[in-house]
Amino acid sequence: DVKVTQSSRYLVKRTGEKVFLECVQDMDHENMFWYRQDPGLGLRLIYFSYDVKMKEKGDIPEGYSVSREKKERFSLILESASTNQTSMYLCASSNRVGQGGYNEQFFGPGTRLTVL
Amino acid sequence: DQQVKQNSPSLSVQEGRISILNCDYTNSMFDYFLWYKKYPAEGPTFLISISSIKDKNEDGRFTVFLNKSAKHLSLHIVPSQPGDSAVYFCAAITGRRALTFGSGTRLQVQP
Numbered sequence: 001d002v003k004v005t006q007s008s009r010y011l012v013k014r015t016g017e018k019v020f021l022e023c024v025q026d027m028d029h030e031n032m033f034w035y036r037q038d039p040g041l042g043l044r045l046i047y048f049s050y051d052v053k054m055k056e057k058g059d060i061p062e063g064y065s066v067s068r069e070k071k072e073r074f075s076l077i078l079e080s081a082s083t084n085q086t087s088m089y090l091c092a093s094s095n096r097v098g099q100g101g102y103n104e105q106f107f108g109p110g111t112r113l114t115v116l
Numbered sequence: 117d118q119q120v121k122q123n124s125p126s127l128s129v130q131e132g133r134i135s136i137l138n139c140d141y142t143n144s145m146f147d148y149f150l151w152y153k154k155y156p157a158e159g160p161t162f163l164i165s166i167s168s169i170k171d172k173n174e175d176g177r178f179t180v181f182l183n184k185s186a187k188h189l190s191l192h193i194v195p196s197q198p199g200d201s202a203v204y205f206c207a208a209i210t211g212r213r214a215l216t217f218g219s220g221t222r223l224q225v226q227p
Contacts, residue, residue, distance in 0.1 A: 004159070009157075033214060033215075035217075040125070040219055041219055042120075042122075042205060042217040042218050042219035042220050043160070043205065043207075043215075043217040044217070045214050045215070045216070048214050056214075058214060059216075090159055090160070092159070103209070104150070104162045104165070105162070105215060106159075106162075107159030107160050107161070108159050109157065109158055109159050110157075110158075110159055
């Protein structure tokens with residue numbers, strides 16, 4: 001079974017703090033993703049990575065950065081946390097898309113971040 | 117600009133009846149559509165998918181229908197069970213490899 005783990009289930013930080021959210025997958029997947037989930041907005045893509053040291057901006061990258069130094073690990077960084085970054089953060093991973101295929105994404109359990 | 121829309125935030129049905137969850141999209145370049153199910157305090161899990169070249173895909177109690185001319189898809193659950201109570205997300209994908217999700221529909225199946 002694919003396993004995607006996230007470093008914390010709940011996190012409380014103060015405005016202005018630097019926050020690191022870690023995600024690890026154990027299935028040798030090439031692609032990794034960070035989403036945030038907010039009521040009424042669904043899941044919105046922040047950043048994704050399709051290879052080590054590669055990254056692409058998603059739909060809402062402002063205020064975030066990412067790091068992928070190893071294939072199995074994808075970190076989301078909030079350089080200076082703000083209250084509007086209070087949210088549920090979900091990490092996912094998937095295999096490289098084959099010809100005409102799609103990538104089923106496997107999700108971690110999420111980190112609920114509260115910024116005070 | 118939401119490219120994938122789920123206009124019903126919630127749906128309540130009786131156990132044993134059919135649940136129909138709807139999804140509309142605007143981007144005609146999407147080539148796969150997927151449904152994910154999410155329980156509280158868990159990550160979403162994949163449920164069923166459909167290619168843009170098909171109009172129906174069935175897996176047990178779950179069937180997804182795609183109407184490309186209307187840019188509409190729906191998920192049918194028959195018969196509905198209390199364990200199906202969850203939030204259902206519609207998602208779509210192009211060659212970018214990243215999913216675009218709708219806002220979700222909370223399904224409650226009453227015993």
